[in-house]
Amino acid sequence: LGPSLGEQTAATGIVQPVYDSRVSSGLSTPEFFDWPEHATEEMARLEPEVVVFMIGAIDWKTPAPAPTDATGEPAWRGEYARRIEEMLTVFEGDTSDGRARPVYWVGSPPLQDRKQDTGVHDINAGARAVIQNHPDARYVDAYDVFADDSVSAIFGGENQLF
Secondary structure, eight states, rough: HHHHHHHHTTTSOOOOOOOOOOTTTTTOOTTTOHHHHHHHHHHHHHHOOOOOEESSGGGGGOOOOOOOTTSSBBHHHHHHHHHHHHHHHHHHHHTTTSSSOEEEOOOOOOSEEEEHHHHHHHHHHHHHHHHHHHHHHHEEHHHHOOOSHHHHTTTTOSSOOO
């Protein structure tokens, strides 16, 4: 999605996109690739007007019912929400006019494997919940965009997995 979006927006002559990707990286594996650290450096270097960020597919493994936190909620939710907040803080940053930079957070599309897809659904829900508290950030639901009849057929004709 990133390269294609970059090509399409660059063709307008209005947008000068910068595409940056790390295969198999996610917010749940900072030891593999530290997105907040990298984004901090890139925001300072590029000073973008807008950020479009797509992440989550590789994080399908993160949701787990245990351990739980003090409220009885799965502990991964709070930690993943903290990491999303950290990214939003970096992305929104301090712009020259003092306003938050607009951020478009693109959720993961459906995944073919049922277990992976269930994890992605939970990751997307967590991201959506955090982002709704940021007035300059928008959650873009790629899951719904790509979940058509062919996705339904993969899961035996079910239209709703959750």
